[in-house]
Amino acid sequence: MTNSRKLQTAGLLWFLLTLLVLAIGFYQACTAPTEATMGNLYRVFFYHFPHTILSFVFPYLNCFASFAFLYWRQRNPERALAADAFALASAQVTVVYASVGLATGMLWGRAAWGIWWTWDARLTTYLLLWLLYVSYVLLRRLSASGQTEVLSAVLAIFAAIDIPICFMSIRWWRTQHPAPVFGGGADSGIDPSMYPAVLWNLAAWAMWGAFILGLRYAIERRRQRRDTAAAHQYLSASKSPSYGEAQ
């Protein structure tokens, strides 16, 4: 069995395991005890929390990969290409997770607060995070410059500055967004009976995130290899004596 075939088999097994953990997470979210003040609406939290936390993790992967790309682009072009593919994959996954965080947060807010949106520190910095990574993906998609990878790597490094600000916003400022549920002081936390639903869903969406990140990376690496092969073919053809005559 070739390495590529082994990786595909491992990916398929990971995908099946992820589906199983997602199903357990959904079951746990449905069967967790009803919350005293919010009733069943609080179950949005079981999906909102993992997506929001993970949307703070993937941008760091994007930032590290962008640093790696900038470091290796002169020293080791092959590694730089791999880092660039990883940066692109992690930026797209960030957009997906942040979109879910925004959508579930707004749906919960409309039902709990009576408003879809408010310009408090957490929501504003989170919207900024989403916009930064959407702009990264659009830059990759639309830029015709030969320096797209470098420009997007620089953008990724600046975009990562928003992550700690957004994460700490509910600790630094008084916000409409609820105070931290975990690690927010003596009054924070949830009933222990709700932990299985939180942890299973956190594990499930982390596994799903790893799966789509790996798949997106593999697709981008294939595209890079195809482009490199096409460029080599073009160069070989242009060096052949018959090339000038054909032109």
Next chain:
Amino acid sequence: MNISLALALPPFQTLAQKHLIYAYCAVWLIQFGYGTWLAVQWHKSSRP
């Protein structure tokens, strides 16, 4: 056993119930929509 979300609650009666269902559907739509797009791209990239 309290299977409140799936069975005990008749959906779409109150705003909270509706938004709970919408939130779960939005998650699956966005995540599995992106997953499906990736699967299509993977399939396309497999072609010579």
